[in-house]
Amino acid sequence: MSTEQGTQQPPPGRTGRLPLAPPGKLLGGLRPGPAPVPWAAVLRAGIALAAPLAVGFALDEPEYGALVSMGALSGVIGDTADAYRMRVYNIAVPQLFGAVGVALGTLVYGQGALAVAVLTVIALVSGMISSIGAVASVSGLLLLLNAVVGAGLPMPEPWWTAPLLLTAGGLFVLLLTLLGWPLRGRRPERTAVAATYRSLAGLLEAAGGPGYEERRQAVTQSLNQAYDLLLARRARAHARTPALTRLLAQLNVVIPLVEAAPAVHLRGRPLPPEIPAAVRALAAAVEEGPNGTEPPEPAGAPDGPAERAVDAALRHASAVVLRADPDPNNVDDRLGRPAALRVRVRRATRNVLLSGASWRYGLRLALCIGLAQSLVSLVEIERSYWVALTVTFVLKPDFGSVFSRAVLRALGTAGGLVVAAAVLAEVPRGWWDVPVMVLLGALIPAFSAKGYAFQTAAITPVILLLSDLLNHQGFDLVRPRLVDSLIGCGITLVAGYLLWPESWRTRIGDRLADAVDDAAGYVQRAFGPVAAGDEALRQARLARLQARRRIYRDLSGVRSEFQRALTEPPPAGARAAAWWPLVVAAERVVDATTAARVRVNHGAAPPAPREVEEITAELRSLAARVRGGGAPGAVLRPAPGGSGPEDPESVLEPVRQEVAAAWSVAAPEV
Numbered sequence: 001m002s003t004e005q006g007t008q009q010p011p012p013g014r015t016g017r018l019p020l021a022p023p024g025k026l027l028g029g030l031r032p033g034p035a036p037v038p039w040a041a042v043l044r045a046g047i048a049l050a051a052p053l054a055v056g057f058a059l060d061e062p063e064y065g066a067l068v069s070m071g072a073l074s075g076v077i078g079d080t081a082d083a084y085r086m087r088v089y090n091i092a093v094p095q096l097f098g099a100v101g102v103a104l105g106t107l108v109y110g111q112g113a114l115a116v117a118v119l120t121v122i123a124l125v126s127g128m129i130s131s132i133g134a135v136a137s138v139s140g141l142l143l144l145l146n147a148v149v150g151a152g153l154p155m156p157e158p159w160w161t162a163p164l165l166l167t168a169g170g171l172f173v174l175l176l177t178l179l180g181w182p183l184r185g186r187r188p189e190r191t192a193v194a195a196t197y198r199s200l201a202g203l204l205e206a207a208g209g210p211g212y213e214e215r216r217q218a219v220t221q222s223l224n225q226a227y228d229l230l231l232a233r234r235a236r237a238h239a240r241t242p243a244l245t246r247l248l249a250q251l252n253v254v255i256p257l258v259e260a261a262p263a264v265h266l267r268g269r270p271l272p273p274e275i276p277a278a279v280r281a282l283a284a285a286v287e288e289g290p291n292g293t294e295p296p297e298p299a300g301a302p303d304g305p306a307e308r309a310v311d312a313a314l315r316h317a318s319a320v321v322l323r324a325d326p327d328p329n330n331v332d333d334r335l336g337r338p339a340a341l342r343v344r345v346r347r348a349t350r351n352v353l354l355s356g357a358s359w360r361y362g363l364r365l366a367l368c369i370g371l372a373q374s375l376v377s378l379v380e381i382e383r384s385y386w387v388a389l390t391v392t393f394v395l396k397p398d399f400g401s402v403f404s405r406a407v408l409r410a411l412g413t414a415g416g417l418v419v420a421a422a423v424l425a426e427v428p429r430g431w432w433d434v435p436v437m438v439l440l441g442a443l444i445p446a447f448s449a450k451g452y453a454f455q456t457a458a459i460t461p462v463i464l465l466l467s468d469l470l471n472h473q474g475f476d477l478v479r480p481r482l483v484d485s486l487i488g489c490g491i492t493l494v495a496g497y498l499l500w501p502e503s504w505r506t507r508i509g510d511r512l513a514d515a516v517d518d519a520a521g522y523v524q525r526a527f528g529p530v531a532a533g534d535e536a537l538r539q540a541r542l543a544r545l546q547a548r549r550r551i552y553r554d555l556s557g558v559r560s561e562f563q564r565a566l567t568e569p570p571p572a573g574a575r576a577a578a579w580w581p582l583v584v585a586a587e588r589v590v591d592a593t594t595a596a597r598v599r600v601n602h603g604a605a606p607p608a609p610r611e612v613e614e615i616t617a618e619l620r621s622l623a624a625r626v627r628g629g630g631a632p633g634a635v636l637r638p639a640p641g642g643s644g645p646e647d648p649e650s651v652l653e654p655v656r657q658e659v660a661a662a663w664s665v666a667a668p669e670v
Contacts, residue, residue, distance in 0.1 A: 423440075
């Protein structure tokens with residue numbers, strides 16, 4: 001963002017407010033996000049939550065209808081994948097864990113100390129398995145969530161009734177979701193690959209200008225999503241299908257264009273507009289199929305290494321995208337086939353049991369749930385399951401900052417309770433609940449796209465109305481639920497955040513140091529010695545591509561972690577704001593390295609081995625100092641090596657400048 005001359009912008013997270021003012025990123029959580037409303041999900045949610053209620057009222061069993069709607073609610077929340085195959089896993093697998101959770105909770109309903117012990121153990125297991133992956137995280141959430149509900153609300157007899165009804169609700173959402181599979185089975189994957197081409201067109205359009213960094217992050221996110229979808233699909237494909245081969249080939253040929261972008265950006269001049277237009281034409285061909293029209297070509301021959309790299313990559317991409325049937329034996333396997341299921345299960349189990357981070361999170365969650373449930377089951381004060389429910393929703397570090405989620409949860413719950421109070425006070429119980437649930441259910445995916453506080457505000461009245469059909473407390477439950485929510489947020493902030501220094505001290509510095517270390521390894525791999533022979537060259541290039549993808553993905557994760565930390569109070573927020581420029585510097589080092597490799601590939605002289613060693617050593621030294629702790633300015637840059645004067649014409653000169661910029665962030669006095 002530009003500023004007037006002579007005005008210095010504050011670093012991220014330091015906006016000139018008073019010290020006690022909330023962080024800017026936290027205030028940003030109260031503004032609706034720019035994501036579009038998912039209208040198909042809105043329609044599904046309204047039907048999925050209201051239809052079971054209608055059936056329950058028709059059969060004179062409103063409690064059964066409410067339980068099916070509760071199961072549907074968990075399915076609506078978990079329906080976040082794009083590919084239909086992933087939706088089956090994202091919805092069906094967590095439902096099984098949820099059924100186990102509600103069964104265990106129902107068996108200890110009203111059992112006092114036994115309920116506390118069982119829920120504490122479930123919380124430990126839930127927290128530990130959440131570290132495996134996205135589906136496991138949602139499964140762990142639903143396991144604990146339904147256990148808390150089963151232990152806090154009266155359920156119909158026999159004990160297996162509630163698990164059966166909740167599972168039926170989740171499977172109803174899955175059925176509604178899969179209705180479009182016959183018509184749009186492969187559409188999500190094609191759309192993701194086409195979106196990668198479109199984001200790449202925007203990147204090439206911005207090369208040489210001020211918007212390049214933001215567009216590069218968008219390309220990284222698009223590539224991550226496209227590769228994740230294809231990897232998930234390949235994990236269940238027993239052989240290469242023509243459709244999968246075509247999508248793999250179309251996505252793979254994006255990589256040379258992505259690699260050429262930093263070289264174009266460093267030369268400082270925009271590309272001819274025909275090049276981004278040609279990439280957008282390829283995006284349309286990926287999404288809709290080739291239509292026989294060749295993409296536009298730039299006028300004139302390329303006149304430099306960067307231009308030659310873009311020209312060669314674009315011609316190759318056009319040949320692959322517009323070719324009817326790519327050769328399945330000529331498609332590099334840049335994804336790799338996942339290991340067998342039993343191997344992955346064994347590996348995940350070992351990682352969960354031996355991971356210190358997994359145990360720390362499990363123990364944090366168990367402590368908070370134990371305190372919350374003790375307050376409900378053992379203390380002679382009228383409190384409800386909503387306390388433990390709030391802890392379950394808030395204490396999910398993989399969903400965002402615990403501190404900001406606690407604050408936004410309290411605000412969202414207050415807003416949702418206002419809606420619930422109006423409905424409970426003015427709408428008579430019975431068939432009027434059905435149209436009300438259609439409206440409130442439809443708001444959940446619409447508001448979820450806008451932010452966590454908005455999602456909480458949409459979910460709160462739905463849970464309260466369904467709970468009222470089970471315990472019949474009516475309007476009287478509104479104020480106690482607000483108090484319960486505030487108590488749950490307080491327990492989470494104290495027992496799950498403040499008492500665990502790891503939550504702010506290690507996750508920032510260590511991950512940043514790892515990213516700088518990876519950048520050093522990438523420089524070494526990009527210009528390291530390669531054995532003679534075509535196959536050795538191909539394998540070396542493939543290894544470079546995989547390393548570059550991995551480091552960009554890791555840097556994207558580091559950036560997300562910093563974004564979360566910026567919402568927290570000191571010391572986490574202040575430290576994240578201080579080190580944030582080094583995240584950007586590490587990304588620029590990787591960009592400059594990629595650009596240098598592209599220039600060498602297209603005729604520039606390769607750098608001397610001593611120059612590569614010096615830059616690698618400086619980056620590794622910087623990583624070691626960052627990992628050692630402290631704040632920017634607490635590290636000293638090592639003296640340069642003795643290789644003689646620097647060569648301003650070297651392809652690594654831009655890399656050297658970016659490394660110097662990284663050191664200037666870490667040690668401003670240098």
